Amino acid sequence: MAKTLSTIVSSASQTVEISHSRPTVIIGERINPTGRKKVLAALEAGNFDIIREDTASQVAAGAAILDVNAGVPGADEPALLQQVMRIVMEVTQVPLCIDTANPAALEAALSIYEGKALVNSVNGEERSLGAVLPLVKEHGGAVIGLCMDDGGIPDTPEKRLAVAGKIIERAGKLGIGPEDVVIDPLALTMGADSTAGRVALETIELVVREFGVNITMGASNISFGLPDRKYINAAFIAMAIHAGLTCPITNPLVTEVATAVLAADLAMGRDDYSMRWLQGYRQRQKAAQAD
Amino acid sequence: MAKTLSTIVSSASQTVEISHSRPTVIIGERINPTGRKKVLAALEAGNFDIIREDTASQVAAGAAILDVNAGVPGADEPALLQQVMRIVMEVTQVPLCIDTANPAALEAALSIYEGKALVNSVNGEERSLGAVLPLVKEHGGAVIGLCMDDGGIPDTPEKRLAVAGKIIERAGKLGIGPEDVVIDPLALTMGADSTAGRVALETIELVVREFGVNITMGASNISFGLPDRKYINAAFIAMAIHAGLTCPITNPLVTEVATAVLAADLAMGRDDYSMRWLQGYRQRQKAAQAD
Numbered sequence: 001m002a003k004t005l006s007t008i009v010s011s012a013s014q015t016v017e018i019s020h021s022r023p024t025v026i027i028g029e030r031i032n033p034t035g036r037k038k039v040l041a042a043l044e045a046g047n048f049d050i051i052r053e054d055t056a057s058q059v060a061a062g063a064a065i066l067d068v069n070a071g072v073p074g075a076d077e078p079a080l081l082q083q084v085m086r087i088v089m090e091v092t093q094v095p096l097c098i099d100t101a102n103p104a105a106l107e108a109a110l111s112i113y114e115g116k117a118l119v120n121s122v123n124g125e126e127r128s129l130g131a132v133l134p135l136v137k138e139h140g141g142a143v144i145g146l147c148m149d150d151g152g153i154p155d156t157p158e159k160r161l162a163v164a165g166k167i168i169e170r171a172g173k174l175g176i177g178p179e180d181v182v183i184d185p186l187a188l189t190m191g192a193d194s195t196a197g198r199v200a201l202e203t204i205e206l207v208v209r210e211f212g213v214n215i216t217m218g219a220s221n222i223s224f225g226l227p228d229r230k231y232i233n234a235a236f237i238a239m240a241i242h243a244g245l246t247c248p249i250t251n252p253l254v255t256e257v258a259t260a261v262l263a264a265d266l267a268m269g270r271d272d273y274s275m276r277w278l279q280g281y282r283q284r285q286k287a288a289q290a291d
Numbered sequence: 292m293a294k295t296l297s298t299i300v301s302s303a304s305q306t307v308e309i310s311h312s313r314p315t316v317i318i319g320e321r322i323n324p325t326g327r328k329k330v331l332a333a334l335e336a337g338n339f340d341i342i343r344e345d346t347a348s349q350v351a352a353g354a355a356i357l358d359v360n361a362g363v364p365g366a367d368e369p370a371l372l373q374q375v376m377r378i379v380m381e382v383t384q385v386p387l388c389i390d391t392a393n394p395a396a397l398e399a400a401l402s403i404y405e406g407k408a409l410v411n412s413v414n415g416e417e418r419s420l421g422a423v424l425p426l427v428k429e430h431g432g433a434v435i436g437l438c439m440d441d442g443g444i445p446d447t448p449e450k451r452l453a454v455a456g457k458i459i460e461r462a463g464k465l466g467i468g469p470e471d472v473v474i475d476p477l478a479l480t481m482g483a484d485s486t487a488g489r490v491a492l493e494t495i496e497l498v499v500r501e502f503g504v505n506i507t508m509g510a511s512n513i514s515f516g517l518p519d520r521k522y523i524n525a526a527f528i529a530m531a532i533h534a535g536l537t538c539p540i541t542n543p544l545v546t547e548v549a550t551a552v553l554a555a556d557l558a559m560g561r562d563d564y565s566m567r568w569l570q571g572y573r574q575r576q577k578a579a580q581a582d
Contacts, residue, residue, distance in 0.1 A: 191565060194560050196560075197559065198559055199560075201559075226569075227569070228550070228575070232557060234554070235526070235550075238527075239532070239558055242530040242533050243533065263525070264530060266485075267481070267492065267513070268488065268489055269487075269489035269490075272485055273485065274481065274517055277523070278518070
């Protein structure tokens, strides 16, 4: 069993520690035009009000890090990503998770970021490892490693563990320690494959036992195509936290999911005197009164 | 890592298999006057309508086994327990979990029960082991073993594992195999001790790894004294199922908890084609329309 590690990310003025012994860190997912037509249309029109709103509301709802994605088809992604980041950084001081598959956009983003960013993401493909890891090293960030490689997404936890190991090893060779690699086991859709949840949970357990690294995951894909998704996502995120998930990428405005995260921290003994649970309860009461 | 075991319980006409590879078995907790003034008053008055209602509603909500407790202060418990069991067995065919701390009541209950009952409970105290296990052996039941002994409830998972081991060993000496011992790790109140949840979860993992037995737990005590208890209980039961809980004692009428159990089974890959999830969804829709 590996010793568990802490990952530090920061902005110019704030530091966040992700660790297996501290409360779960929520990475807010909403600043992303993928699958959100309203955001896509606003970015295409050069209207950034929705970005400001999504920034403020996610931080108010408990996001400790914000994912920023500016993947608008046909746009100049390096310039647009910088622009969106600047808007976000005007509104909040929380550290950012820079989310792009475009190395030029990643470099542009890292070049204007003050602090230690979380980079979303590298995977086990040679092309990805070669493009992303040197930029992370040069700019001093932490990086999310997806459990997929040139052969696609492996179907067993053991094979996903092997991809995680490869990413951690290649990062290490460049001088990026395992404390700066956050592994994403990849949660596929259970509607298509009823073992998808179990494979993700088992991958988390194997990776934590073997490497002690922090774990992220998009926790909503799992329920795609099924009814009452928020209940599935809430139970799944609690189970994943028990397995070793430490920094889910999710929407903190979904009360069921945010509440499940607080309850899971409570059950893991990471909420002294139930302070965070009680604070969350008061916020929900206040929000209900405001409605 | 021990091979996981199946526990079979039955009524005169129905059999339930509790196993780590099958959907979670809910043991309905409501036929119990402890802390339920309405039930207590009805039993004292000899009015059994509430027992009939609690039987039918729990089975309709998905309970596969019903816990039956007739612990009314000052009453003739052996006679009252038999009477309550007879009422329950008129309404349903699901197997029963006979819940009493009184050996005479247990013997009376087992003597009229047709099938293989689950007995709730024995613990590691010498007096309990000596009184309960021979009755279980004589009548051919399965038994819930609580992780406490003459020294009280141990404060660490390792010590609770030791108590579980002692109960399993003593049962074995009488010819009751480990497949017929269901361990309860004991979930105490997190409001009083913030490690209570974690200790219960770790005990479950240790006991399953060591002995492969099935696990039960009352999953609502954990949140006593805290606000929004149903959300805590829902997350905790999902995490406990991930840890190895197979037959919680709970109230299936609490939608949040029943839904979390279905979602947890889905995430564990124990719900082929999401059939049970979809069935639960349709039932919730129907109930909402009926409101």
